[in-house]
Amino acid sequence: xxxxxxxxxxxxxxxxxxxxxxxxxxxxxxxxxxxxxxxxxxxxxxxxxxxxxxxxxxxxxxxxxxxxxxxxxxxxxxxxxxxxxxxxxxxxxxxxxxxxxxxxxxxxxxxxxxxxxxxxxxxxxxxxxxxxxxxxxxxxxxxxxxxxxxxxxxxxxxxxxxxxxxxxxxxxxxxxxxxxxxxxxxxxxxxxxxxxxxxxxxxxxxxxxxxxxx
Amino acid sequence: xxxxxxxxxxxxxxxxxxxxxxxxxxxxxxxxxxxxxxxxxxxxxxxxxxxxxxxxxxxxxxxxxxxxxxxxxxxxxxxxxxxxxxxxxxxxxxxxxxxxxxxxxxxxxxxxxxxxxxxxxxxxxxxxxxxxxxxxxxxxxxxxxxxxxxxxxxxxxxxxxxxxxxxxxxxxxxxxxxxxxxxxxxxxxxxxxxxxxxxxxxxxxxxxxxxxxxxxxxxxxxxxxxxxxxxxxxxxxxxxxxxxxxxxxxxxxxxxxxxxxxxxxxxxxxxxxxxxxxxxxxxxxxxxxxxxxxxxxxxxxxxxxxxxxxxxxxxxxxxxxxxxxxxxxxxxxxxxxxxxxxxxxxxxxxxxxxxxxxxxxxxxxxxxxxxxxxxxxxxxxxxxxxxxxxxxxxxxxxxxxxxxxxxxxxxxxxxxxxxxxxxxxxxxxxxxxxxxxxxxxxxxxxxxxxxxxxxxxxxxxxxxxxxxxxxxxxxxxxxxxxxxxxxxxxxxxxxxxxxxxxxxxxxxxxxxxxxxxxxxxxxxxxxxxxxxxxxxxxxxxxxx
Amino acid sequence: xxxxxxxxxxxxxxxxxxxxxxxxxxxxxxxxxxxxxxxxxxxxxxxxxxxxxxxxxxxxxxxxxxxxxxxxxxxxxxxxxxxxxxxxxxxxxxxxxxxx
Numbered sequence: 001x002x003x004x005x006x007x008x009x010x011x012x013x014x015x016x017x018x019x020x021x022x023x024x025x026x027x028x029x030x031x032x033x034x035x036x037x038x039x040x041x042x043x044x045x046x047x048x049x050x051x052x053x054x055x056x057x058x059x060x061x062x063x064x065x066x067x068x069x070x071x072x073x074x075x076x077x078x079x080x081x082x083x084x085x086x087x088x089x090x091x092x093x094x095x096x097x098x099x100x101x102x103x104x105x106x107x108x109x110x111x112x113x114x115x116x117x118x119x120x121x122x123x124x125x126x127x128x129x130x131x132x133x134x135x136x137x138x139x140x141x142x143x144x145x146x147x148x149x150x151x152x153x154x155x156x157x158x159x160x161x162x163x164x165x166x167x168x169x170x171x172x173x174x175x176x177x178x179x180x181x182x183x184x185x186x187x188x189x190x191x192x193x194x195x196x197x198x199x200x201x202x203x204x205x206x207x208x209x210x211x212x213x214x
Numbered sequence: 215x216x217x218x219x220x221x222x223x224x225x226x227x228x229x230x231x232x233x234x235x236x237x238x239x240x241x242x243x244x245x246x247x248x249x250x251x252x253x254x255x256x257x258x259x260x261x262x263x264x265x266x267x268x269x270x271x272x273x274x275x276x277x278x279x280x281x282x283x284x285x286x287x288x289x290x291x292x293x294x295x296x297x298x299x300x301x302x303x304x305x306x307x308x309x310x311x312x313x314x315x316x317x318x319x320x321x322x323x324x325x326x327x328x329x330x331x332x333x334x335x336x337x338x339x340x341x342x343x344x345x346x347x348x349x350x351x352x353x354x355x356x357x358x359x360x361x362x363x364x365x366x367x368x369x370x371x372x373x374x375x376x377x378x379x380x381x382x383x384x385x386x387x388x389x390x391x392x393x394x395x396x397x398x399x400x401x402x403x404x405x406x407x408x409x410x411x412x413x414x415x416x417x418x419x420x421x422x423x424x425x426x427x428x429x430x431x432x433x434x435x436x437x438x439x440x441x442x443x444x445x446x447x448x449x450x451x452x453x454x455x456x457x458x459x460x461x462x463x464x465x466x467x468x469x470x471x472x473x474x475x476x477x478x479x480x481x482x483x484x485x486x487x488x489x490x491x492x493x494x495x496x497x498x499x500x501x502x503x504x505x506x507x508x509x510x511x512x513x514x515x516x517x518x519x520x521x522x523x524x525x526x527x528x529x530x531x532x533x534x535x536x537x538x539x540x541x542x543x544x545x546x547x548x549x550x551x552x553x554x555x556x557x558x559x560x561x562x563x564x565x566x567x568x569x570x571x572x573x574x575x576x577x578x579x580x581x582x583x584x585x586x587x588x589x590x591x592x593x594x595x596x597x598x599x600x601x602x603x604x605x606x607x608x609x610x611x612x613x614x615x616x617x618x619x620x621x622x623x624x625x626x627x628x629x630x631x632x633x634x635x636x637x638x639x640x641x642x643x644x645x646x647x648x649x650x651x652x653x654x655x656x657x658x659x660x661x662x663x664x665x666x667x668x669x670x671x672x673x674x675x676x677x678x679x680x681x682x683x684x685x686x687x688x689x690x691x692x693x694x695x696x697x698x699x700x701x702x703x704x705x706x707x708x709x710x711x712x713x714x715x716x717x718x719x720x721x722x723x724x725x726x727x728x729x730x731x732x733x734x735x736x737x738x739x740x741x742x743x744x745x746x747x748x749x750x751x752x753x754x755x756x757x758x
Numbered sequence: 759x760x761x762x763x764x765x766x767x768x769x770x771x772x773x774x775x776x777x778x779x780x781x782x783x784x785x786x787x788x789x790x791x792x793x794x795x796x797x798x799x800x801x802x803x804x805x806x807x808x809x810x811x812x813x814x815x816x817x818x819x820x821x822x823x824x825x826x827x828x829x830x831x832x833x834x835x836x837x838x839x840x841x842x843x844x845x846x847x848x849x850x851x852x853x854x855x856x857x858x
Binding site for chain 1: 772773774775778779781782785786789792793796804807808812815816819820822823824825830833836837840841843844847848851852855856
Binding site: 022024025028029032033035036037039040041042043044046047050051054055132133138141142143145146149150152153157 | 328329332391394395396398399402403404429430431432433434436437438440441444448449450451452457458459460463466467470
């Protein structure tokens with residue numbers, strides 16, 4: 001292991017002298033976190049799968065009410081944000097700091113656009129009386145209630161992840177500006193990227209499950 | 215027995231130990247894995263004693279028939295909180311958070327875990343979760359009364375403070391994930407030179423298998439509890455049958471985590487036992503590779519058996535047969551371990567010190583726990599004993615007789631290393647005998663009561679179960695006396711002015727090469743490993 | 759070894775802009791294809807799209823954007839194990855629901 005070869009610099013001020021900076025280790029940790037997120041959403045996918053197999057017709061019918069255009073636009077927005085995210089990392093590795101910051105800002109902007117779209121989509125549903133526990137929804141068949149319960153639960157949790165991602169990216173932007181992230185130390189940015197791409201992957205599955213189930 | 219420490223190059227005994235820094239802040243802001251281990255130990259022993267008190271009150275209620283010292287609702291709250299505290303705050307995080315944090319880096323020759331600050335965060339999450347779930351007792355509309363498994367639809371409908379308890383458990387789960395993530399990365403990145411995977415001691419190996427289960431199963435609990443909260447707050451309908459949800463799906467998701475959680479509890483316990491038995495048999499472990507593989511095997515197969523908790527819930531017959539078969543499979547790697555421990559003892563020079571007594575009791579009690587588990591894997595028997603005291607007896611044999619005894623074994627084994635002090639061996643043995651006798655009187659009676667038909671979670675019982683309940687309650691007194699004596703002995707040991715050598719037991723893993731208690735940096739110079747683990751041959755201990 | 763040397767030694771691979779833009783084009787085209795298949799009102803084709811195109815898109819993100827293609831074998835095995843666990847969870851739960 002390369003770590004044992006590190007010089008153990010004595011630093012009497014800190015409890016742990018010579019804090020190691022292990023690039024591969026940090027990335028491994030982030031990957032494991034990504035796995036846990038995958039399984040977290042996996043629980044919801046299990047629920048979706050079971051209920052769809054039980055109420056295929058209701059799911060089909062309820063799915064037709066979702067705004068497909070908005071869903072597809074949001075997919076393209078998120079895919080593009082994944083691209084700008086990865087380009088931001090390439091740029092910083094090529095020592096193009098301004099370009100990297102620009103790409104990262106684009107990613108944040110696209111994330112924000114996604115959330116705004118989502119907001120209007122939810123708002124329209126609420127206006128039509130479709131929200132968890134609403135009288136309108138309770139009058140409909142169980143399968144449709146479950147579809148919308150899952151829809152709000154899964155897109156809500158996903159939206160929460162997008163929000164967290166945008167906040168984390170704003171921190172990364174500040175770190176880039178202060179040269180705390182640079183061409184030889186960009187692991188924080190890379191780990192942010194891993195998280196953001198995971199959020200993208202989840203959406204890649206949510207699109208056909210909700211918007212294309214009709 | 216050789217207690218002489220082979221002088222290891224580079225260890226200077228003059229270096230201050232990790233207790234040297236004083237003050238509350240130096241503890242609350244520490245990133246030292248050893249101090250975090252001690253923080254976990256103190257908090258967990260507190261939770262254990264509180265949980266134990268709840269248990270004692272439940273036994274007292276059953277000492278005579280009819281409502282005596284409490285109302286039925288109080289009894290419901292007691293078994294819920296007893297379960298939540300013992301399972302989520304003691305046995306699940308127990309060995310990995312306390313001894314894993316303290317000893318994993320030392321045993322693989324590292325100066326700390328891979329992410330020391332995350333490690334501290336995980337303790338804070340643990341404490342926050344514990345505080346939140348405990349404050350559900352005193353706030354809102356009454357303590358939760360659902361049982362630790364929070365089954366829907368009752369957990370969604372009850373007016374008691376379930377949301378808060380569930381949120382606390384959610385935070386504790388997050389803490390468990392971070393610990394697992396940290397340990398996996400530590401073992402992949404920070405093993406010292408020459409410490410390849412097949413030279414790694416068995417406790418780290420067990421922690422590795424555990425960490426994967428923690429990382430890959432806990433998120434399922436997270437999402438399940440999150441859905442229960444959403445269900446209570448917004449009526450999402452995923453689990454609530456009145457809206458269209460399927461309560462059996464809740465059980466699937468809950469046990470998808472909570473059965474693997476049994477292996478999160480037992481694997482590090484088995485790892486600790488695999489350390490203690492060779493040390494006190496003064497003999498290398500039998501079948502190192504088989505134990506490693508069985509650890510990974512238990513982690514893998516153990517994740518596939520969850521629905522054996524649901525045979526009577528209304529699953530499809532097909533699923534019942536599949537899960538029954540898978541359940542029997544998991545006994546194979548568990549039995550491999552028991553055979554290997556027993557084979558290690560064969561022709562060893564066995565020394566019956568207190569850690570070894572707890573370890574041997576573990577093997578015995580865990581075997582009973584495992585075998586009674588097999589009964590329940592059999593479909594016909596399962597239907598008969600489901601939700602009876604037989605189940606309660608069985609899982610106390612596994613969780614307490616298994617993990618609990620292994621925790622105490624590890625505590626007595628590593629106590630001199632952790633504190634640089636020694637407890638009274640005589641008192642420790644007296645305490646052990648009480649715990650062991652009381653334990654069997656209490657829980658073996660439960661097995662019998664269960665076969666007679668005593669249902670679990672009832673605050674009262676029929677006259678024909680009365681004798682059994684009296685015996686069990688007497689057993690609980692003996693056991694609690696032993697536990698209190700054990701804790702008192704360990705606390706008193708801290709104040710005895712004894713100094714402990716680096717290697718009081720003659721162990722051969724790396725933690726015995728550093729002073730007791732270890733210096734802050736663990737190793738002045740990182741050791742280089744040239745031999746496989748558990749080589750009890752003095753010539754092989756020469757530093758390379 | 760100082761941190762920057764270590765990084766260069768362990769993460770030598772810089773993939774250029776062009777590769778990622780190509781992957782992005784592929785992702786958008788696949789999305790179009792997926793939506794196209796689902797609006798043809800032929801359930802079999804739509805299901806095929808769901809079962810083949812969606813995992814393909816996810817793999818593109820996983821292997822290129824998340825850089826898994828250039829990572830160590832250990833990490834690849836771990837990712838495979840995590841996905842396998844998820845599939846097994848879903849499969850075993852279906853063993854109940856499909857036969858009820």
